[in-house]
Amino acid sequence: MKFALGLRIACFGSLVLLAAPAGAAPQSPATPFACQTVAPPAFQSSWLALGSPAQSGQVVITELQKDPTIVSDAHGEWIEIWNSLSWRCNLDGWTLSDDAGNSHTLSSGGTTALIMRPGERFVLGIDGNMMTNGMVPVNYVYSGFTLSNSAADQIVLSKPDGTLVDRVEFDNVNYPHTPGRSIQLNENFRSVYYNDDPGEWCESQSHWELGSPDTGTPGQPNDPCQ
Ligand SMILES: [Ca+2]
Ligand SMILES: [Ca+2]
Ligand SMILES: [Ca+2]
Numbered sequence: 001m002k003f004a005l006g007l008r009i010a011c012f013g014s015l016v017l018l019a020a021p022a023g024a025a026p027q028s029p030a031t032p033f034a035c036q037t038v039a040p041p042a043f044q045s046s047w048l049a050l051g052s053p054a055q056s057g058q059v060v061i062t063e064l065q066k067d068p069t070i071v072s073d074a075h076g077e078w079i080e081i082w083n084s085l086s087w088r089c090n091l092d093g094w095t096l097s098d099d100a101g102n103s104h105t106l107s108s109g110g111t112t113a114l115i116m117r118p119g120e121r122f123v124l125g126i127d128g129n130m131m132t133n134g135m136v137p138v139n140y141v142y143s144g145f146t147l148s149n150s151a152a153d154q155i156v157l158s159k160p161d162g163t164l165v166d167r168v169e170f171d172n173v174n175y176p177h178t179p180g181r182s183i184q185l186n187e188n189f190r191s192v193y194y195n196d197d198p199g200e201w202c203e204s205q206s207h208w209e210l211g212s213p214d215t216g217t218p219g220q221p222n223d224p225c226q
Contacts, residue, residue, distance in 0.1 A: 052167075052193050052196045053164060053167060054164065055164050055165060055166050055167060055192040055193065056159070056163050056164065056165050056192075057084065057166065057191065057192040057193075058083070058084060058085050058089055058165055059081050059082065059084065059085075059089060059091070059116070059157060059165050059166060060081065060082045060084050060166055060185070060190050060191060060192050060195060061079060061080075061081055061157065061166050061168045061185070061192075061195055062080050062081060062082045062121065062184070062185045062190055062195070062222060063079070063080035063182050063183065063184045063185065063204070063216065063217065063218070063222060064078070064079050064080070064147060064155065064168075064170070064182060064183050065077055065078050065079075065136075065147075065182040065183075065214070065216050065218070066147035066148065066149055066170070066183070067147075067149045067177070067179045067180065068134055068179075068180060068214050069179050069180035069213055069214055070134040070180070070209075070212050070213060070214045071127075071132065071133060071134045073126075073146065073147075073149070074126065074127070074146075075126065075127040075129075075132050075133045075134070076126070076127070076133055076134045076136065076214070077125070077126045077146060077147050078123050078124060078125035078126065078133075078136055078138060078218055079096075079123070079124045079125075079147075079155055080121055080122070080123050080124075080217075080218055080219065081116075081121065081122050081124065081157065081166075082119070082120075082121045082122075082190055083116035083117065083118060083119060083120050083121075083122075084119075084190065084191075085118055086118050087118055088115050088116060088117055088118065089115070089116045090108075090114060090115045090116075091106050091108075091114040091115075091116065091140075092106060092107065092108040092114045092115075093105065093106065093107070093159075093160035094106045094114075094157060094158060094159055094160065094165070095156075095157070095158045095159075095160075096142055096145050096156070096157060097145075097154075097156045097158065098145070098153055098154040098156060099154050099156075099169075100153075102144060102145050102146070103144070103145070104142040104143060104144050104145045106124075106140060106142070113139070114140060121219050121220070121221075122139040122140065122219070123136065123137060123138050123139050123140075123218045123219045124138070124139065124140050124141075124142055125138030125139075125140070125141055125142070126141070126142065126143075126145070126146070127141065128140075128141040134209065134212060134214060135208070135209040135212065136208070136216075136218050137218060137219050138218075139219070149172065149177075149179075150171075150172050150177075151171065152169060152170070152171040153169070153170060153171070154167060154168065154169045154170075155167070155168045155170075165192070166192040166195070167192070167196070168195050168196065169196075170183065170198075170201075174198035175198050175201055176201060176203040178203055180213055180214040180215065181203040181204055181214070181215045181216070182203070182214075182215060182216030182217070182218075183201050183202075183203060183204075184201060184202055184203070184204050184216075184217065184222035184223060184225070185200055185201055185222060186200045186201070186202065186222075186225045187221055187222045187223075187224065187225070200225075201225075202223075202225035203215070204216045204217055204222070204223050205223045206223050208220070
């Protein structure tokens with residue numbers, strides 16, 4: 001069990017070539033990872049009490065902006081995801097959904113727009129126009145899917161065959177919830193299980209657009225959690 005480990009070794013760079021599937025050309029991550037030893041956070045009984053569903057984990061939900069202030073929610077909501085794989089990942093046909101039945105199937109329209117490079121971050125946004133979405137660089141625009149500002153809500157990412165890749169349930173009780181500030185997963189613990197723990201999330205501090213009151217790191221590494 002991951003909880004029993006005293007230390008975890010984050011050394012993705014050396015694992016890349018070993019983990020490449022048969023027939024696939026080994027590729028280095030777009031953003032090289034430094035070998036580093038990181039200490040896990042203090043054990044929290046809530047991890048076991050809540051119980052995480054099985055999540056395949058190729059792509060990890062790493063940041064979300066549920067309550068922008070510079071523009072309305074209908075234009076300024078977005079979700080950042082990260083390709084944890086050492087090879088490319090095509091999100092064409094994947095589904096974004098929540099427990100209330102809201103769902104959006106990602107479609108590339110026959111393009112390569114939904115192919116994530118190794119280690120790449122994508123921003124899925126409700127509005128792709130930077131002139132109306134608060135200057136957020138969006139890779140893909142979804143529809144029919146919103147992020148609640150107050151009630152518990154979920155972001156569920158699934159493959160076309162229904163495989164659950166990642167799931168995050170957030171609220172404004174256990175998670176940070178200052179309007180305008182995106183919520184970021186601890187950069188050192190980017191996994192589909194660690195992101196089930198509210199204690200691994202924090203508010204962003206960076207202003208990605210000069211003069212904007214809102215904070216976040218869309219498409220970029222997250223601010224350190226204090
Ligand atoms: Ca919202
Ligand atoms: Ca998760
Ligand atoms: Ca980020």
